[in-house]
Amino acid sequence: MSDVLLLDTNVWSHLVLGEQSRRLKVQADLDALLLKYPGAARATSRVCVAECFVAARRLLDPTERAAAEAAFVSEFENPQLIIIEISKELADLAASLRADVLRRAAIPGNVPAGPDGGKLKLPDAFIAASCLDFNPTAILVTENDADFRFTEDGIQKTVAGLVVERVG
Numbered sequence: 001m002s003d004v005l006l007l008d009t010n011v012w013s014h015l016v017l018g019e020q021s022r023r024l025k026v027q028a029d030l031d032a033l034l035l036k037y038p039g040a041a042r043a044t045s046r047v048c049v050a051e052c053f054v055a056a057r058r059l060l061d062p063t064e065r066a067a068a069e070a071a072f073v074s075e076f077e078n079p080q081l082i083i084i085e086i087s088k089e090l091a092d093l094a095a096s097l098r099a100d101v102l103r104r105a106a107i108p109g110n111v112p113a114g115p116d117g118g119k120l121k122l123p124d125a126f127i128a129a130s131c132l133d134f135n136p137t138a139i140l141v142t143e144n145d146a147d148f149r150f151t152e153d154g155i156q157k158t159v160a161g162l163v164v165e166r167v168g
Contacts, residue, residue, distance in 0.1 A: 006044060
């Protein structure tokens with residue numbers, strides 16, 4: 001299989017709900033990645049889909065809410081988009097990834113994943129596990145790359161050794 005770019009929730013959110021300047025920046029970054037990884041397929045996790053619908057459904061204006069949800073539906077019904085479903089195996093892998101990060105974070109001197117020194121949150125663990133569903137592993141495309149990076153023994157690493165490409 002060729003490369004797969006797995007888009008995180010924040011990428012979808014910027015592409016669909018973002019202000020025009022942000023949307024254009026994220027789209028340009030995504031276009032650059034498609035040049036870097038020619039022929040790459042696009043994918044996302046069912047967790048990202050759910051998070052996007054939360055973003056749309058929390059909008060106060062009913063017209064904006066309906067338009068945002070319709071825009072997400074259109075994106076996620078694209079037959080060329082691969083959506084990784086949540087299975088028992090994926091949930092088990094996500095739990096293991098999160099537990100590994102929490103265990104590592106308990107070791108003095110290590111800096112855990114997360115922009116504020118937090119630990120890999122369960123939705124992000126599902127997204128990381130979704131990347132591992134591919135062979136070779138999908139490339140994670142996110143604005144929040146710090147959520148998936150940590151420092152261990154002074155070395156910058158990514159959760160599960162993922163390749164993480166930052167956009168935005």
